[in-house]
Amino acid sequence: MKRIIKLLPVAAALALSGLAQGSTRSQEVPSVVVKYGDLNLDSVEGITTLHARLRGASQEVCSALDTRVLGLRDQYDRCVSDALKRGVADVRNEKLTTFHRWGRRALVASNG
Numbered sequence: 001m002k003r004i005i006k007l008l009p010v011a012a013a014l015a016l017s018g019l020a021q022g023s024t025r026s027q028e029v030p031s032v033v034v035k036y037g038d039l040n041l042d043s044v045e046g047i048t049t050l051h052a053r054l055r056g057a058s059q060e061v062c063s064a065l066d067t068r069v070l071g072l073r074d075q076y077d078r079c080v081s082d083a084l085k086r087g088v089a090d091v092r093n094e095k096l097t098t099f100h101r102w103g104r105r106a107l108v109a110s111n112g
Contacts (some may be wrong), residue, residue: 003037030064032057034087041091044107047099050091058083 034057039046062079065072088100099107 003035006031006033030061032061036091041093041095044104047093047095047107048104050096051088051099054084054087054091055080058087 034050034053036050036053039050041047041050058080059066061083062076065076065079067073067076085100088096095107
């Protein structure tokens with residue numbers, strides 16, 4: 001089982017913000033590697049820890065869009081949300097997906 005995932009920001013959000021300019025030279029897209037081999041994904045604690053790591057990585061990878069400018073804040077929030085959603089999907093763990101969609105209560109209820 002793969003125990004490392006790489007998060008990338010939403011290219012469309014970067015393009016809309018003007019941070020990704022159309023040019024002939026290649027531009028490096030920011031990414032963050034999230035390791036989770038140390039976590040037990042059969043436990044509530046492991047799932048919540050991984051989700052927190054994925055959220056932090058999503059915020060980091062979208063940080064170029066982080067601003068207090070009202071119209072641009074939505075792009076950052078959407079980028080973080082989409083990156084987190086993709087990260088959760090990449091792990092391919094039903095418990096993590098349930099936690100992401102419904103929160104800790106649903107995860108605890110499904111264990112009982």
